[in-house]
Structures are given as structure tokens and as C-alpha cells.
Amino acid sequence: MSFIESYRCGVEMVKAGGTLIREHQSGGRLYTLYSGWAFRYKTLSDGRRQILNFLLPGDLVGLQQEFSDAALHGVEAVTDCAFCAFDADGLWSMFREHARLAYGVTWLAARGEGMVDDNLLTAGRRSAIERVAVLLVHLYRRLDRLGLAEGASVDFPINQQHIADALGLSLVHTNKTLRRLSEMGMHEISGGRLRLLNPRALARIAEYYDAIPRPVPLL
């Protein structure tokens, strides 16, 4: 634990709606989300925005900023967020000196990529109603695994624009699809909470299969 501390260079607080990493800003830092909801995104020059994935507590951000030669992504907070920051310049020495930690970083990175893979399948090949169903079930399960579900209901701070941007749909169509699902008795969103009323049917629409969850390494 003490060496984790040595790499940590502090906590970064970001207000709801604020930006942790600006798009095209090449980083130098690695973050772990400690509390709150955030998301990674990319935009085209005319403003079309794609949310790459939502970040929940325990998720890692910023590795690509350090490594990638592909274009970069931004990170924005949905709610007030606390991020643990690590010095990415020290990443190499972390690999040399603390293999366990490095392994954890790689683990989290691979997990993150798996998430984006799923989202790409969704955006590329699912219909609007399937996409929305996937999103609802997926977020619910992630929160549930974090112990943040209260029965069938979870905190749900994102709005329909976020959902549209995550799924590659227009705002209007997202609204109509969401409405359709709730009229089918699938779910209910109100007061910033999501409640799944028929999780099995939703999962069937979403064709959402969970693999065996593994415990997340501490970081």
C-alpha cells in the first residue's frame, strides 16, 4: 500500500459537467475514478459526439493518453467526481519496481477495452430498441456489482442526450425508444433513478450475456 501512495500524486475533484481531460490534450497522468459518474468521449469537428464508455468507481482512465498514437479522447464528469491521479511519467518505474501494480493497470486496461468492444457491437449492429435495452441492463449490472444497487433500482444521473451520444442515436429517437420500453413495462426512470421492472425481458431484448465477473484488482 505504501508504494501505491508513492505513485499517487493526489486526488482530483471535478464538478458535475466539468472536464478532467480535454480532447486532444495529451496526458501525462493516469486516473482511477474514486467516486461519481463520468464518461470518455470523442467529437467530430461539427459537434457530433460519441460517448465511448461510462466510467464508474474503480475504472481506469488515461492510459491511452500516455501511449496511443491514435487520436485522443476527452473525459467529462456527469456528477461530481473524485479521481485518484497517478504520475504517468512514473509508469515505467512502476512497471520496473511494482509488477503487481503494473499487472493491475494492464488488467484494468484490458477490461476497459472489452467494454468498448461491446459498445462497438451495440452501435454497429443493434437496432435502436436493442441498444437502449443493452445500455440499461449493462449499467444496472455494473452498478449492482459495485454494490450500488438497491433492489431493482439504481442511481441514474445521465440524461437522454448522454444516452443518445453513447448509443449513436439522435436525441429524439432515443426519447421515443426509451418511452416505448417504459410503456412495455420494462423500466422506469424518474427522479434521477432507474428501476428495472422486467430485467429478464430487457436482457432478452438486449441479448445481453454476462461472463463470469472477476474481482477487480485494487489500485
Added chain:
Amino acid sequence: MSFIESYRCGVEMVKAGGTLIREHQSGGRLYTLYSGWAFRYKTLSDGRRQILNFLLPGDLVGLQQEFSDAALHGVEAVTDCAFCAFDADGLWSMFREHARLAYGVTWLAARGEGMVDDNLLTAGRRSAIERVAVLLVHLYRRLDRLGLAEGASVDFPINQQHIADALGLSLVHTNKTLRRLSEMGMHEISGGRLRLLNPRALARIAEYYDAIPRPVPLL
């Protein structure tokens, strides 16, 4: 170099059209593509397929198989391929004993994720013509960086079904869009080769910006 060898457990040859990793098969191996073209993909139960990204020489595959709790992907060869296989069970000992290598693995993983991010932006937010343009420019540039371009022309072993599956479009629409681009004088595909006739205009349509490429670590 000698310790790279110690982790290598041989070369795996896959014939064109053959499968390196079956979907839902949880791995235990890590691969580096040595020669040929391949792709990672996911399918839905009714057969809709999404290609997550194309693999070119130097790319890493299989890390998620080892780590991820998300659903898994398959890997299929487009042309005859040679993969270098590493024992993933030895991954942890690699991190402990050969930080340099482990760092390289993580580097490649992050690079791979960046690629999927781009593809998600494309599938989610670009129009058909933009998607096709992105694909052509992107593949051309990747090959060029590998020294595999001959002037404006590169080997192009994929067919329109591959392109459709990579972009989240139907085969028919992909065909019409491709045709439209070539009638605009953008490119030419014939005899298994792609030639970019107007790279600048294509890149403008694609809104494709390269970041500064960095040298790829050897593995």
C-alpha cells in the same frame, strides 16, 4: 531477446478464412500477429457480425481473453497468417521478471483500445460515406507506416462484406457507397489492391487526423 523466446510458445499458422480464437472461448494465450491480415469480431445470436478492428503485423491479440469479464471476441484470419504465441499463464511472471516486455504489452493494449475507440466513433456518428472514407484512409496509413505501401497503393485482401461488418453497414449499402467514392475519383480497388487517387480529399471526407505516430515496441 532470449527471454522473449522463453515466453514464446511457438508460432501458430492460420489459413485464410480460418479461426485463431473462437468467440466465447476463453483464452490462455496471447498472440502477436507476425504476418498477414486478420480481424477481431463479435456476433449476435442471429448472425449479425461486427468487426471490432483489423489486425496488421505487429498487433497484439488475446489480452482480454485473459483478463476481461466482458463477453469475448473471436479472431479470424483474412489471409494466411502467422501468429507468435505467448503463454498467458506466464503473463504474471513476465510482469515480475521482465518489466520491459510487460510495458510493451500494455503499450500495445492501449494502442489497440485507441483503435477501437476510433471505430466506435465511426460506427456511432459518421455517415456511410464518411465511414467508408475513414476505413480506406485508416488502413492505408497503417500499412504505410509498416512500410507496406507502394506509392499510393497497398495490398487489400478484404472484401465488401468485411468492410460492411467493420463499419456497421449493410453489404448493399457498402457497395453503393464504395462505388460512389470511386466514381468521385477517390480510390480504386482491383485485383486485391487499394489505390488512393485523391488521399487529401478522402481524408477531408473522413475527417481523419493522425496523431504523431510513435515507434511500436518490439515484442
Added chain:
DNA sequence: CGGCAGTTTGAATATTATCAAGGGATGTGG
């Protein structure tokens, strides 16, 4: 000369986007 895999085309249909406008809650300043 088939036969096959991949490409091309047209027509009809479905899905999704865009445009325009209204509604409801919440908050703020006068």
C-alpha cells in the same frame, strides 16, 4: 463449360434523423 464467390443494380420498405414546437420542472431576480 459450369459453378462459385464476390460485386453490382434497382425497387420497395423500414428505420432513423431532422425540424419545429410544446410541456414541465426548477431556479432566480425583481
Added chain:
DNA sequence: CCACATCCCTTGATAATATTCAAACTGCCG
């Protein structure tokens, strides 16, 4: 306490985009 501004959700109408279906065409290989 009211007026009004803002943000988000909702709805209907219309248009654009992409899919599906069906069929023909091409080049290549045995």
C-alpha cells in the same frame, strides 16, 4: 410570490438514410 429563463423531456410531421429483397453480372477456378 410572480415572471421568466433554462434545461430537459415529449410529440408529431416530414425527410433523409440505410436495409431488405431479388436478380443479374463478373472473374476465376476446376
